[in-house]
Structure formats: structure tokens, C-alpha cells
Amino acid sequence: MNEQTCVIDDKPWLDARQPPFIRIKNVTKKFGDFIAVNNVSLDIYRSELFCLLGGSGCGKSTLLRMLSGFELPTSGSIEIDGQDMAGLPPHARPTNMMFQSYALFPHMNVEKNIAYGLQRDGLNRQEVKQRVQEILTLVQLQDFAKRKPSQLSGGQRQRVALARSLVKKPKVLLLDEPLAALDKKLREETQFELVNIQESLGVTFIVVTHDQEEAMTLSTRLGVMDAGEIVQIGEPREVYEYPGNRFVADFIGSVNIFDGRVIEEDTNFVIIRSEEAKIDIHVSHGVSCTPSQKVSYAIRPEKIQMCLKKPKNVKNLLKGRVNEIAYMGNLSVYQIELEGGKRVRVTQPNTIRSDEGAITWEDEVYLWWDGAAGVVLTS
Amino acid sequence: MSDKKTFVDRMPFSQQIAGFFARIGLSPRAMVIAIPTLWLLIFFLIPFVVVAKISLSEAAIARPPYLPLWEFKDGILNVTLNIGNYIFLTEDPLYYSAFIESITIAGFSTFFALLIGYPMAYMIARAPDRTRNILLMLVILPFWSSFLLRVYAWIGILKTKGLINGALMWLGIIDDPIVMMQTDFAVYVGIVYTYLPFMILPLYANLVKLDESLLEAASDLGASPFMTFLTITLPLSLPGIFAGSLLVFIPAVGEFVIPQLLGGPDTLMIGKILWNEFFSNRDWPVASAVAIAMLFVLVIPVMLLQKAQQADGEQS
Amino acid sequence: MKRRSLFITIAGILGFIFLYAPIVSLVIFSFNKSRLVTVWGGFSTKWYGELLQDPQILGAAWISLQIAFISACLAIVIGTLAAFVLVRFKKFRTRTLLSGMITAPLVMPEVITGLSLLLLFVAMQGLIGWPVGRGITTIIISHATFGAAYAAVIIQSRLVDMDLSIEEAASDLGAKPIRVFFDITLPTITPALISGWLLAFTLSLDDLVIASFVSGPGSSTLPMVIFSKVRLGVTPEINALATIIILIVSLGVIVAALTMQKGNKQNVA
Numbered sequence: 004m005n006e007q008t009c010v011i012d013d014k015p016w017l018d019a020r021q022p023p024f025i026r027i028k029n030v031t032k033k034f035g036d037f038i039a040v041n042n043v044s045l046d047i048y049r050s051e052l053f054c055l056l057g058g059s060g061c062g063k064s065t066l067l068r069m070l071s072g073f074e075l076p077t078s079g080s081i082e083i084d085g086q087d088m089a090g091l092p093p094h095a096r097p098t099n100m101m102f103q104s105y106a107l108f109p110h111m112n113v114e115k116n117i118a119y120g121l122q123r124d125g126l127n128r129q130e131v132k133q134r135v136q137e138i139l140t141l142v143q144l145q146d147f148a149k150r151k152p153s154q155l156s157g158g159q160r161q162r163v164a165l166a167r168s169l170v171k172k173p174k175v176l177l178l179d180e181p182l183a184a185l186d187k188k189l190r191e192e193t194q195f196e197l198v199n200i201q202e203s204l205g206v207t208f209i210v211v212t213h214d215q216e217e218a219m220t221l222s223t224r225l226g227v228m229d230a231g232e233i234v235q236i237g238e239p240r241e242v243y244e245y246p247g248n249r250f251v252a253d254f255i256g257s258v259n260i261f262d263g264r265v266i267e268e269d270t271n272f273v274i275i276r277s278e279e280a281k282i283d284i285h286v287s288h289g290v291s292c293t294p295s296q297k298v299s300y301a302i303r304p305e306k307i308q309m310c311l312k313k314p315k316n317v318k319n320l321l322k323g324r325v326n327e328i329a330y331m332g333n334l335s336v337y338q339i340e341l342e343g344g345k346r347v348r349v350t351q352p353n354t355i356r357s358d359e360g361a362i363t364w365e366d367e368v369y370l371w372w373d374g375a376a377g378v379v380l381t382s
Numbered sequence: 383m384s385d386k387k388t389f390v391d392r393m394p395f396s397q398q399i400a401g402f403f404a405r406i407g408l409s410p411r412a413m414v415i416a417i418p419t420l421w422l423l424i425f426f427l428i429p430f431v432v433v434a435k436i437s438l439s440e441a442a443i444a445r446p447p448y449l450p451l452w453e454f455k456d457g458i459l460n461v462t463l464n465i466g467n468y469i470f471l472t473e474d475p476l477y478y479s480a481f482i483e484s485i486t487i488a489g490f491s492t493f494f495a496l497l498i499g500y501p502m503a504y505m506i507a508r509a510p511d512r513t514r515n516i517l518l519m520l521v522i523l524p525f526w527s528s529f530l531l532r533v534y535a536w537i538g539i540l541k542t543k544g545l546i547n548g549a550l551m552w553l554g555i556i557d558d559p560i561v562m563m564q565t566d567f568a569v570y571v572g573i574v575y576t577y578l579p580f581m582i583l584p585l586y587a588n589l590v591k592l593d594e595s596l597l598e599a600a601s602d603l604g605a606s607p608f609m610t611f612l613t614i615t616l617p618l619s620l621p622g623i624f625a626g627s628l629l630v631f632i633p634a635v636g637e638f639v640i641p642q643l644l645g646g647p648d649t650l651m652i653g654k655i656l657w658n659e660f661f662s663n664r665d666w667p668v669a670s671a672v673a674i675a676m677l678f679v680l681v682i683p684v685m686l687l688q689k690a691q692q693a694d695g696e697q698s
Numbered sequence: 699m700k701r702r703s704l705f706i707t708i709a710g711i712l713g714f715i716f717l718y719a720p721i722v723s724l725v726i727f728s729f730n731k732s733r734l735v736t737v738w739g740g741f742s743t744k745w746y747g748e749l750l751q752d753p754q755i756l757g758a759a760w761i762s763l764q765i766a767f768i769s770a771c772l773a774i775v776i777g778t779l780a781a782f783v784l785v786r787f788k789k790f791r792t793r794t795l796l797s798g799m800i801t802a803p804l805v806m807p808e809v810i811t812g813l814s815l816l817l818l819f820v821a822m823q824g825l826i827g828w829p830v831g832r833g834i835t836t837i838i839i840s841h842a843t844f845g846a847a848y849a850a851v852i853i854q855s856r857l858v859d860m861d862l863s864i865e866e867a868a869s870d871l872g873a874k875p876i877r878v879f880f881d882i883t884l885p886t887i888t889p890a891l892i893s894g895w896l897l898a899f900t901l902s903l904d905d906l907v908i909a910s911f912v913s914g915p916g917s918s919t920l921p922m923v924i925f926s927k928v929r930l931g932v933t934p935e936i937n938a939l940a941t942i943i944i945l946i947v948s949l950g951v952i953v954a955a956l957t958m959q960k961g962n963k964q965n966v967a
Contacts, residue, residue: 092874415783528940
């Protein structure tokens with residue numbers, strides 16, 4: 004197998020010949036006058052772990068509920084593995100859902116909760132028992148089979164909910180904020196566990212989350228949603244490094260944005276004049292734009308260099324004063340006030356322990372960045 | 383994945399059932415709606431129409447004791463509407479004063495129930511969790527035991543040779559027994575006593591939701607406990623006061639058993655009048671007219687109550 | 699820290715004394731040998747003996763129990779359906795009508811309900827020949843109607859509190875709607891069903907006014923018999939009866955409260 008096919012195997016969305024596993028076509032959902040999901044089209048491939056990321060009320064949960072059958076699209080179609088989902092009630096769909104509240108049946112113990120779905124499929128008792136055992140082992144809850152949900156910790160409940168939705172081997176597993184109810188430490192551990200389980204079973208996962216770090220860690224690809232529309236689809240790195248518009252740049256990670264106007268435009272470089280930064284920003288690659296077009300220049304705080312002495316031979320040099328410092332342990336966030344009053348956010352790793360000679364409040368500092376460090380946003 | 387497949391294959395069966403209902407013109411959903419709606423329509427709403435109809439007919443010595451409202455005579459439909467019963471109600475001062483007295487008694491009883499019930503509800507709402515459940519149960523418990531017997535118990539307490547008079551005379555405070563039975567006082571006691579849980583429960587439900595930190599904030603800002611109560615607790619508990627008062631007032635207006643057992647012959651409450659018209663005078667049309675008049679008196683408080691409960695439902 | 703003022707505590711305690719004094723006096727005087735309330739004639743259970751030999755009271759109690767049992771069962775079916783429809787079916791044409799009709803019996807003066815039901819039964823007999831006369835059947839129908847209203851209120855509040863996602867989860871795991879109802883909804887609302895049934899049962903046992911209107915010859919219920927006796931004054935036999943009823947009710951309420959609490963604990967999970 005040569006390297007080229009390997010890449011495509013890993014990333015089926017790059018291969019135009021690959022048929023998508025889930026095909027969402029022009030789906031719109033209205034509640035009265037309110038448009039919750041607006042003309043969304045999305046292809047998801049087999050064994051993907053796809054994250055739908057967005058703030059509350061952006062329509063991500065509604066989209067998930069349309070996949071599971073709890074809501075019906077106002078228009079548009081949803082196809083899973085070549086089968087049209089229209090008219091199929093939730094109980095007849097090849098999907099299973101892990102609920103944000105976990106929705107464990109309070110009157111049944113762990114074993115019965117997990118067996119419930121298998122029993123609905125009319126499996127014989129022997130088989131049900133065996134499958135429940137297998138999945139309990141997978142989520143490491145063998146010793147808790149007889150407990151009621153009320154006797155479990157938050158993390159254990161989360162695993163029961165996962166086991167219950169996975170045990171039926173659905174074609175697609177839908178997860179609604181699967182980690183939101185866990186505390187930070189447990190959430191980080193569980194993220195990797197979730198990825199491991201997904202990879203070992205090969206089930207297609209669709210995860211809804213509002214937590215961008217979670218989406219970046221988990222997903223093969225993610226879709227950013229805003230006001231009922233998908234604004235960008237891509238791999239985590241792609242979305243972070245090449246945000247398609249201002250909303251995505253701002254929503255994922257933090258970003259400094261300079262408004263400006265294109266003054267020079269070439270195939271190899273672009274120069275943007277920004278009143279806010281009081282400099283001409285030099286971009287070392289071509290951008291599809293027209294001269295004198297209004298654009299935004301976005302640069303991430305960690306891509307900006309900072310020091311007390313004026314560096315030589317650099318482009319994109321700014322001067323400012325340290326306004327605020329937030330010490331976060333592994334890194335520090337600085338807010339620098341430029342001469343024009345614009346504030347810029349810069350992060351620096353704390354590589355040494357002592358704070359001697361470190362940049363402090365009211366220091367005059369110089370900021371600069373590489374011509375390829377930022378992104379030009381035309382929308 | 384094959385499991386899913388077998389399930390999908392079984393689908394048509396449930397569709398068949400749904401199809402069957404659809405063929406007889408009813409979806410399962412419509413059936414579920416129809417059963418309680420029809421029952422209540424027949425046994426709750428239509429009876430009022432019947433009452434209204436009979437209130438417009440003339441009393442007669444017959445079985446049933448009223449004349450039909452309409453009859454076919456020589457192929458002509460004759461409708462005789464008789465508003466005489468209502469005119470009778472306005473002409474005889476008995477009914478007018480009974481209405482006034484019922485409303486007065488119910489109103490004052492509601493006020494007294496509020497005075498007694500508010501501290502109780504407040505105490506329950508502020509009690510520690512365990513005590514709170516026990517106290518709540520103590521409020522609900524009498525409500526579950528026989529209403530009639532609880533009213534009856536007051537006879538033994540209030541009558542001339544009853545507990546209170548016995549105790550007071552034994553203590554030497556009075557020489558002659560006070561007459562309490564068969565007075566309006568006894569009726570007030572009975573109504574307040576019987577409907578107290580109706581006042582306490584909505585008040586409690588409201589007060590228990592009150593955020594303690596609001597009281598702390600008020601006191602932090604310099605309000606005395608009494609001022610805190612007056613400016614924070616009381617205004618915030620108004621919905622509870624409103625609901626509780628209506629729950630006491632409405633049934634108290636039509637009360638029959640309490641004035642009958644504890645009140646005297648001059649305690650004229652409208653429930654008693656209706657009962658007497660029906661059972662003693664066997665005048666069904668006038669009894670019906672009294673009922674309709676009472677409904678008109680109560681329709682505004684009932685609608686207020688419905689509105690209050692809807693607002694509460696939306697809030698929670 | 700919870701604020702508790704002395705005034706509130708004293709007023710509250712006095713309130714509870716007011717609530718319980720009559721009940722306690724009933725119990726105490728049921729054991730009084732003397733017929734007089736003011737005289738303590740020594741401890742005796744003779745009134746209990748007399749009560750148990752009173753065929754009129756025993757017969758009426760038996761009729762009342764039958765009526766209460768059947769009407770509570772009917773009430774719970776109608777009440778559950780009404781509550782379910784009102785909580786779960788957001789939009790349907792008769793919604794306002796149904797929600798009005800299910801709450802109105804709660805506040806309707808009994809004399810009006812009683813009179814209107816009687817007039818209905820009379821009219822129905824004239825029109826369709828049923829029910830023939832008044833008696834146990836008409837009392838059951840009347841009690842089931844207002845019992846349903848109370849049951850519906852209790853079940854409604856339980857349904858509103860219920861986490862909808864556990865029903866969705868069952869449906870997602872392959873359960874058809876009817877299956878979801880029996881596997882998930884019903885077990886969750888069982889405590890409410892039990893207390894709703896008990897409430898309808900006791901209300902039926904307790905009702906005097908409506909039963910007086912819609913009863914016929916030979917169908918005198920227990921409250922009707924008690925009423926005719928207590929009109930004449932204090933009867934120690936009735937004290938004994940009251941004590942027995944209070945005992946049963948207290949036990950019932952405690953059991954119901956414990957079941958409810960257990961159900962609540964499970965629901966928290």
C-alpha cells in the first residue's frame with residue numbers, strides 16, 4: 004500500500020469516489036417561525052467521529068434529534084447507509100443515542116438498563132446475557148451490574164449510558180454532550196477512553212458539544228454551527244489554523260482581529276493597511292481578494308512573539324504597553340495596549356520557574372509575527 | 383446490525399393496528415383524548431346545561447317535579463321559558479341575604495385562615511428537611527381523614543356542656559356557659575378549621591421556593607427582620623396568598639355541612655338554602671336557579687384561580 | 699443558617715394544636731365510659747363494642763367501601779388519561795375544554811355538583827332509560843368524576859416533573875410507544891397513581907353531599923348514616939368510628955408518604 008491510498012483510507016472525505024455513510028441533504032427545521040436548522044447539508048463517512056460544535060441554541064442538538072428521529076425535518080432528507088430515514092420512528096432507526104442527562108431508567112439496575120434495547124430486538128436470553136457481559140467488560144463495570152443508577156457515581160453513570168447505547172451495535176451512535184456532566188479531570192480522561200472505544204468498535208459517532216477543546220480532541224472532523232447553519236466543516240487542525248470566517252476564528256480558540264484594507268495584492272504576497280494596528284500587515288502568501296477590498300486579519304495569541312528589546316529585520320512589528328497579565332500555570336496571557344489604544348492578546352509558555360527578568364505590568368514591549376502566521380478573512 | 387433489520391421487518395404489524403383505528407375514524411391519539419373528554423363532558427359539563435334548563439321551568443307536583451320546557455302540541459313546538467324562579471330569588475330577601483351572608487362568612491373565614499395558615503406555612507418552609515416532611519404530613523393528614531367527623535368533633539368542643547365551657551367553668555373564669563354552638567362563630571371555626579390545609583399548602587409551595595439569600599441580602603443592606611418580611615417575603619409570597627385564599631373562599635361559599643351542623647337556624651348560607659329547597663321543599667326549579675346564581679357568583683374567583691394556576695405552571 | 703423567629707414558631711405550634719385538638723378529643727372520648735364530654739367516666743371500649751353491633755353503620759360502611767373501591771379505580775383510569783393527554787399532547791382542539799373540566803370539579807361547591815348530577819341522571823333516565831333510579835351506580839359515577847379530577851392533578855404534577863429523555867431513550871433503544879408507556883412511564887408514575895387512587899378512595903368514603911343527592915333507597919353511604927346520627931348531637935359510637943378511621947388513614951398516609959419518598963429518591967438519580 005503506498006502512502007497516497009493510506010491517507011485516503013484514513014480520510015475518506017478527501018476521496019471523491021467514497022460514498023458517504025450519512026447523507027444530510029438540505030435539512031431545515033422550523034419551530035413555528037423560529038428556524039432552528041437552516042438548509043444544512045452534510046456528509047459523514049463510515050467510522051468517523053464527527054463533532055457538531057456550536058454555542059447553545061445554534062441548532063446542533065436539533066440536528067442530532069432529527070438523526071435519531073425525535074424531531075422530523077420540516078424539509079430535506081436524511082439517509083443512513085443508503086436508507087432514507089423519512090417516516091421511520093426512533094425505535095425503528097439504526098441509530099442509538101446517548102443522552103446528555105444519560106436518561107438511565109431509574110427503576111432498573113445497570114444490567115437491565117443495558118439489556119433493555121437487546122430485549123426489544125427479541126434476542127434470546129442467552130445472547131442478551133452474553134452481549135451485556137461483553138459491553139460491561141468493555142466499559143469496566145462488571146462489578147456494578149446489579150446496582151441501580153442512583154447508586155453510581157457520575158462517571159459510572161456516563162459509562163452505563165454509553166454501554167446501553169453501544170450494546171445494540173448501532174450503525175450510528177449519537178452522543179449529546181456526552182462529557183458535559185463530568186468534572187474537568189474526569190472529562191479529559193474519558194475523552195481518550197471514548198476515542199479508544201470508538202476506534203476499536205468502528206461505529207460511526209456523531210458528537211454534539213459546545214466545548215471546542217473537546218471537539219478538537221475527539222473528532223476526525225468537526226462542523227461548526229451558528230444560528231442553524233453549518234459555517235465550516237473540516238479536520239480540527241484545519242478549522243483552527245484556517246478558519247473560514249470571523250465567527251469560526253473567534254469561536255474556536257481566541258484570536259486578535261485587525262480590520263484593514265488591501266493595498267497591495269500579488270500572487271505571492273498581500274499587504275493590508277490597518278488603521279487599528281497603525282502598520283501595514285505583510286502576508287507572505289497569495290489571497291483571493293481585490294485591491295482596496297476591506298478584510299479582517301486574524302492572528303492567534305500564541306503565534307505572536309514578544310520581547311522587551313526591539314528586534315531587528317522583522318516585518319509586522321508593533322509596539323505597546325503591558326496592560327494585564329493572567330498567570331495560568333503552563334502559560335501566561337498578556338494583554339498589550341497598542342499606541343492607538345487597540346488591545347492585543349499574546350500568550351507565552353512559562354518555560355522557566357523564576358519570574359526574574361520576566362515581562363511585567365507597564366513594560367514597553369515589542370510584538371511581531373511571521374508573514375504566514377495569520378489568516379486573512381474576507382467574510 | 384442484523385438485529386435492527388429484524389425489527390424493521392416487524393414494523394408493518396404496528397402499522398396494521400394504527401390502520402385499523404384509522405379505518406374506524408380514530409387514531410389511537412384521538413381515542414386517548416376522547417375517553418376523559420367525553421366522560422367529563424357527560425358527567426360534569428352537560429349536568430350544568432340540565433340545571434340551567436330546569437331552572438327555567440315551572441315547578442309542579444309531578445315526577446320529576448317540574449314541567450317540561452318544550453312540548454309538541456298540534457305539530458307546533460311550544461317553548462315556555464320561565465324566568466319566574468330568578469325573579470323569585472330577587473324578590474324574596476331570604477336569598478339575597480343568604481348570598482351576602484355566604485360571601486361575608488367565606489371572606490372572613492378566608493382572612494382568618496390566612497392569618498393562622500401563613501405562620502404555619504412559613505414555619506414549615508423554613509424547617510430543616512426532616513422536620514419539614516413530618517410537618518407537611520401533619521398538615522395533610524387531617525385532610526385525608528373524614529371531613530364530616532372532624533366537623534362533628536367541634537360539636538363536642540363548642541357545645542354548652544362541651545370541652546371549652548367545661549374547662550372555663552372548672553377554672554372559675556366563667557359561671558355560666560357561653561353559647562358558641564349554633565352561632566356564626568361556630569361556623570367560622572368550622573370553615574377555618576376544615577379549609578386550613580388548602581391555605582397552607584399553596585403558601586408553603588410558594589414560600590419554600592423563596593431564595594434564602596434574598597433575605598440575607600435584605601438584612602445585609604440594613605433591613606430589620608420585620609422589614610425584611612414586609613418588603614421581601616410578603617410581596618414574593620403574594621401568588622401563594624392569592625391561590626390559597628381562592629382555594630378556601632370558593633368552596634366555603636357553597637358550604638353546606640358546616641352551617642348545618644355547627645350553625646344555628648339563622649345562619650343563612652346559600653348551600654343550606656339550596657339543600658332545603660331541594661330536599662325539604664322539593665322545589666327543583668328554584669334549587670336549580672339558586673345553583674345557577676351561585677355559579678355566577680363563583681365564576682370570577684374560579685377563573686382567577688385557573689389563571690393563577692396556569693401562571694404558576696408556566697413558571698415552574 | 700435558617701432564620702426562625704420565636705413568633706413564627708409559637709404561632710405555628712398553636713396552629714398545629716388547632717388542627718389536632720378536635721382529632722385528639724375524638725380519640726380520647728371514644729374511650730370514655732360516660733356519654734358526656736365533660737365527664738371522664740373511666741376508660742372503656744364499650745362504644746367500640748356497640749359500634750361493631752350496629753347493623754346500620756356496618757351495612758353503610760360496606761356499601762361505602764364498595765363504592766369507594768370501584769369509583770377510585772375508575773377515577774384513576776380517567777385521571778391518568780386526562781393527565782397524560784394534558785401534559786404530553788401539546789396541541790389538540792379540545793385542550794382548553796378538557797383542562798377546564800378536569801380542574802373545575804376541585805373547586806365546585808358540592809351542592810352544585812350533587813344537584814347537577816342528580817338532574818342529569820333524572821334526565822338521562824327519561825331520555826334513554828338508564829340509569830334506572832338512583833343508587834350505588836349513580837354514586838360511583840359521581841364519585842369517579844370528582845375523584846378523577848384529584849387524581850389527574852397528582853398525576854399531572856408527576857408527569858411534568860418526569861425526565862422526558864428516559865422515554866426517548868427507551869424509544870431510541872427500540873421500544874414502540876405502547877411499550878415505552880408500560881416499561882418506563884407507568885413505573886415512574888406509580889407512586890402518583892397509588893396516592894391518586896388513595897385520595898379518590900378516601901374522598902369517596904368521605905363524601906356526604908353529592909351522595910345524598912344521587913343516592914336512592916337502600917344505598918345510604920356511611921357519611922349519610924353518620925350525618926343523620928350526629929345531627930342529633932354527640933354520639934360516643936361515632937367517636938369510636940372516627941378513631942378507627944383516623945387510625946387507618948394515618949397508617950395509609952404514612953405508607954403512601956414512604957412510597958412517594960422512595961420514588962422521589964429514585965427519580966433524583
